[in-house]
Every structure is written in C-alpha cells, then in structure tokens.
Amino acid sequence: MAEAPVHPSLRIAVPRGALFQETLDLLERVGVATGEVRENDRKLLFEDIGVITMRPSDVPTYVEAGAADIGITGKDVLIEQSERDVHELADLGYGRCTMIVASEAGPDPISAALRRLGVVRVATKYPRLANEYFLATGRQVEIVEVKGSVELAPIAGLADAIVDLTASGTTLRENNLVVREEIVVCTARLIANPVADRLKAPAIDALISRIAQSVAG
C-alpha cells in the first residue's frame, strides 16, 4: 500500500495529563510536528497538524461522534466507557498503570465491612468498573463516586476502600493506604471512529504501521 501522509487527512484527539508528553513524543516520531502543542497549553485546536487536545476521559466521546478520526487514551477510560462505539486499534505500551483496590494499612477494612455490614463502601472515579469488579468477585458493594483525590475517601471515613489507577504507589503510601487487590493493568491505546476507520482506511493503516515501526525500533 502507498505511503499515505498522516496529515491533514486525520484529526487526532490527544489526551492532556499523564499521557500527554509520551503521546506527543509518539506523534513526533511518526511525523507530526508537535512543537506548537508543547509550547501552548491553553490552545485546544491545532488545525495545521490536525490535533485537538482534551481530558483523557473525553477522548472516546469525540472519537465516537466523529469529531476526531482517531484518538489516544488509557485502557482505564475505555473499560469505564465500554459502551462507546469506537475501534480499539493498538496497545501503545506507555502510560502503564494498574487498577487497584486499596484500603488503610492495618487489618483489612474491606473484609471487616463485608463480615459485619454485608457491604463494602468503595470510593472511585471509575464507578462502572469498580461495581462490575466487586459483583464479579461475589461481594456487595456501595459505590461512592468522587471526582478527584480518591485517596482522601478512606482516611476521612467516606469509604472503606478505593478503586483507582496507580503507577508507582507513592500517593497511596503517603496517605497510609496499601494495595489489597490488582484488577487490571492499563496502557495507552489508539482508538478510531468506526466510520473513519473505513472511509480513511489507507491513512489509518499507514499510521498504525508507522507506530508499530516506531515502537519496535
């Protein structure tokens, strides 16, 4: 197949936050000039290179609707929003984190809550994933959805445990929390709008093969 240019034919949804730098590095390696994106952290749309930037959890929304042809986001986001109709095309390998269950150090508050109260209260930013995990492991759960600083919930007495993503575990340790269970390992994924994946197949396939080469090399 002929080498199709990545641009300007594809619009790419790029996640700001933890995956931002490595995503820009990857795009740079496959031929997208990302200098302007790196220098400008308030601008959201970079028309010349077909890049739009947003929170990682918004990437599937834009890609599903076709407002972006392809996007990069974490597997954690894709599991939480599993009903989104997007194609998951490649495991990009970086941004490696683990979805965990953690609770305060010492005797496990989870088993104590389950034994005495029949239900465990879990604070999380991933309510669907956490709910399904506890149901699948045969435990009744009450999900408390929080938007940030999940580690606060158990130490302030809002919940018995948390479900959250951790890379190094530093924040957990600083808040006297220990990992009790590992649910799933998450990495950055390349996703595509299903219509674009057909109408712009040559450009998308060319991008995937360049990414595969850059990861292998």
Add this chain to the structure above:
Amino acid sequence: MADRIPSGTRDVLPDEMRELRALTEGMRGVFDAAGYGEIYTPALEYERTFMRDGASAAGGYRLLDEHGEVLLLRSDMTVPIARVVANRYASAPTPLRFCYFAHAFRNVRPRRGQSREVLQAGVELIGAPGAAGTAEALTVLCDALWAAGLRRFRVGLGDQALYPALLNQLGVAQPAHDRILEELAAGDFVGVEREIDRLELAEADAGLLRSVPRMRGGVELLDGLTGPLREAGVGMREILALLPAHVAERVIFDFGLVRELGYYTGAIFQVYDPAHGLPLGSGGRYDELLGAFGRPLPAVGFALELERVHVALTAEERERG
C-alpha cells in the same frame, strides 16, 4: 416552567418537516420504481413476536395491555414485516418487495444524544436468495441515497459468516471461537490479537486471523486472494459481478464487518458518509428469520436512519456552498 419531553425525543416543526418530506419523497420514488410496495405495521406488537428470533428486543420499551399481555414498542421494522409475510402472504408468489417509512423505538443511555424514537426508511426483499437478492438491495439502497441528495456516501459490504468460517477452517475451538467474535463485534482489535496469541497457532495461521479483520477497501481487495481467503472472497465477488458500475464504485469490501443483531446470516452492509461520525444505516441477509414465523424464505433488507441522512445532507450542501 415549560412541559418537557423525554430526552431522545423531539418535536419536528414545519421547516424541518418540509426538508424531511423532500428527502423521503425522493426515496419513495426509487422504492416505488423498483417495485417495493409501502406498508405500515402497528407501533405496538406482542413482545413474543420479537422474541421469535432469540431475544433481539432485549432493550425495548414494554407495557402491559388490559389482559396482562406484554406489548413492545417495535424496535425495528424487519421483524413485523416477517410476521406480515408469514400471516398475510402465506402462499403469495415470491419474491415479495416491501418498503416502509416508520419509527422504531430504542432505549438510550443518558446524556449521549441518542434517539429513543428513530425515523427509518427501508426495504425488505423476501424470497430472493443469494447474491442476486443482495445485489438488488444494494442497488436500491444506493439509488435511494442518491435520490435523497447525498453524493459522497459509501456502503461497507461484509459477510457475517466469513470470519466464523475462517476460525472453523483453522480449527479454533470453543470457547476461544466465540471470545474472538465478541472482541471483533465490540471493535476491540487489540482484544482479537490477544485472544489469537493465546491459541499458539502456526504463525501463518495466526497472521491470517490477525490481518483479515483489518482488510477493507475497494474491488482491488478481492483480487489475488489465496488459500482460505479465496473461499471467503467468493461470495463477495459473486455480488460484485451483479452490481451496476455506479453501485460497485461505492462499495467498501470489509472482511472485518460483523453485526451484533441476532438474525443476520450472510452478507451485511453499513452506510457511511464523511459528514457523519455514525453509520447512516445498515442491513443484510436474514435467511432464517422468516422460517421462525412459519414461512421459510431467504430475505435481505436495509434500514436508513433519516435524521442522520438529513444531517449528512445539510453538511454536504453547506460544503458545496
């Protein structure tokens, strides 16, 4: 405070209605000229009618009638038309050709901008087997979209049986067989690869299973297929041979296209337009469904979502200036 209407429903006022009407009149002319008679069926059916083909109506709206029977707001028009054919055309000569402009009702997820009430235009061609029937349906589909005013649409053509047959041929047993198909239907190609890697197949076979779901393109895709793929391409080539040029040039042959809806058996299609992020419609062969209603006949049909066609049309007209 204004009285609200349920999310996912809306009022259509005269300006929009006029445009929708122009669009449907164009399509109706095409359906009519091709011999498709328009029919209408009740919006309410007994739930069991929709359970004939194996619980395809899982997410629909149900209510109870005065005898305690469960009624369902129809979730598509294909099942009611299958019922009509078996009941009212039990001995009529085939093929039978029907078209419709009707609403279907679906559950929605909150805050996703999905419609509960979907205006569909479609046809059902009943008693026309194989490639000839499929080619006729594809031709009517393309002519209807053209008559509606769209100029850039493409039609993806796949085969519901292609990948399962390939898995069987390479000796992929259960439960891996169904797990791979589930990942494929969900569009998770990373998951497909993971499941294939677990099988420890010969590298050539694994490579084939990995690459086939990503094979999509124009007629050139069907040239030079070898081995198990030659077999897989035969069905699509038969259809291609029967398509007029103006239809063939719009087809994207797609070896990875699968549909979740339970009753599809062979060729399946999906309509794409660069002006819309979601498919404008879909269809395919359902050769077993009519048998479940008591008159076994091969059949094929499609349904277009008219609101999406309208959105694509306005975008296209805006770009044309």
